[in-house]
Amino acid sequence: MSSKASGAKRPSRPPSSASASSSSSSQDSQNTVARADQGGLVLRKLQAALLKHTSPEQSLLNCIREACAPTLSSPDFEAKIRKIKQLFFVRDFGGIFNDPELVPAYSAEYIPGRALCYRELFTAHDELRQVLLKDQGHVFALGAGAGSELVGLVSAMLGIDKFATYMQKRTAASAAADEIPGSEAEKRKLPRLTLHLQDIADYSCVLQPLEAAMRTHYRLPETRLTIESSVFDILDESPEAKALLLAHLSKATLVTAMFILNELLANNKKDCVRLVTQLVRETAVGSLLLVVDSAGSFSEVKVGQGNYMIYHLLDSIQGLEVVLKADSQWYRFPEDLNYPLRLNNMRYFLRLYRRV
Numbered sequence: 001m002s003s004k005a006s007g008a009k010r011p012s013r014p015p016s017s018a019s020a021s022s023s024s025s026s027q028d029s030q031n032t033v034a035r036a037d038q039g040g041l042v043l044r045k046l047q048a049a050l051l052k053h054t055s056p057e058q059s060l061l062n063c064i065r066e067a068c069a070p071t072l073s074s075p076d077f078e079a080k081i082r083k084i085k086q087l088f089f090v091r092d093f094g095g096i097f098n099d100p101e102l103v104p105a106y107s108a109e110y111i112p113g114r115a116l117c118y119r120e121l122f123t124a125h126d127e128l129r130q131v132l133l134k135d136q137g138h139v140f141a142l143g144a145g146a147g148s149e150l151v152g153l154v155s156a157m158l159g160i161d162k163f164a165t166y167m168q169k170r171t172a173a174s175a176a177a178d179e180i181p182g183s184e185a186e187k188r189k190l191p192r193l194t195l196h197l198q199d200i201a202d203y204s205c206v207l208q209p210l211e212a213a214m215r216t217h218y219r220l221p222e223t224r225l226t227i228e229s230s231v232f233d234i235l236d237e238s239p240e241a242k243a244l245l246l247a248h249l250s251k252a253t254l255v256t257a258m259f260i261l262n263e264l265l266a267n268n269k270k271d272c273v274r275l276v277t278q279l280v281r282e283t284a285v286g287s288l289l290l291v292v293d294s295a296g297s298f299s300e301v302k303v304g305q306g307n308y309m310i311y312h313l314l315d316s317i318q319g320l321e322v323v324l325k326a327d328s329q330w331y332r333f334p335e336d337l338n339y340p341l342r343l344n345n346m347r348y349f350l351r352l353y354r355r356v
């Protein structure tokens with residue numbers, strides 16, 4: 001990424017590539033992300049109470065398993081996963097995401113861990129919960145066709161309106177704090193969120209059954225949550241693609257870039273810098289940008305003679321204020337979860353920026 005990008009300045013604290021990717025103790029000191037705030041613990045308890053017979057995590061996995069059942073049971077599933085892994089190894093991302101045969105297999109294998117992690121993020125932190133509770137909120141999720149953002153955010157929304165009512169009452173000290181009210185949420189006007197899942201690849205064969213499973217299990221009506229999707233290249237400079245991108249950026253209350261910026265940088269630095277510049281220039285003041293990506297050397301960028309982690313470059317952009325940050329964070333899924341494929345713990349970096 002070039003420091004010539006509009007609004008960007010050179011990172012003031014360039015790490016060596018070794019310390020950036022291997023020293024977890026020094027990195028932990030860079031974390032301002034607590035595991036979960038008090039509200040996160042309350043929401044988690046409420047969700048578990050609403051689900052009764054299963055944990056929030058298992059319920060999420062059940063939805064993915066149900067939606068991906070035909071893919072998971074197909075005889076060539078394992079061969080497809082092997083092919084995907086080979087393509088990842090040589091960083092041929094297009095080879096995976098442009099192949100409609102591989103896309104459903106990719107989702108079945110890769111979205112469970114990420115969705116669990118995103119669910120945790122959106123329940124654990126007040127800044128992210130508030131996004132789900134905003135009236136007329138618009139989440140624009142880049143490179144999100146595979147379904148992790150859909151499943152993670154929708155499962156984080158379970159009971160969140162009741163939770164918000166409860167927290168308001170508790171803060172106002174106007175009600176006893178030892179009981180979660182049942183009907184209070186219905187009395188006030190419910191917020192309405194639009195979740196727009198954007199991707200260069202067409203994942204509709206995955207997104208439709210995922211949405212159906214999530215709506216059935218979580219009983220989220222259209223009036224509370226609208227789910228949209230679009231297929232276009234966010235780096236495309238054609239007037240149509242640019243207009244689409246800018247329209248979403250300008251109305252977004254949150255833009256997410258989960259496991260995509262690093263891939264875009266690897267493919268085309270110049271275009272990626274242009275995209276980041278647009279993200280800053282075209283979003284409204286006060287809106288948020290959430291970036292989550294690999295905490296390992298995959299996220300390193302070569303600038304001049306040095307290697308930098310991509311978040312150091314993002315941190316240095318004028319117009320973005322860091323709200324939450326973690327240079328190296330683990331998502332460790334709870335034991336005793338049941339999914340037909342192996343679940344992997346995930347190490348990631350996180351940045352939540354506010355446009356100022």
Ligand SMILES: C[S@@+](CC[C@H](N)C(=O)[O-])C[C@H]1O[C@@H](n2cnc3c(N)ncnc32)[C@H](O)[C@@H]1O
Pocket residue numbers: 097110111114142143144145146147148149198199200201232233234235257258259260263264
């Ligand atoms: C590693 S996957 C991450 C998927 C998802 N965000 C998640 O966290 O599970 C990267 C996604 O970015 C999409 N992608 C790659 N280049 C893109 C581009 N230029 N425009 C839009 N989407 C792109 C791919 O199709 C793929 O679905």
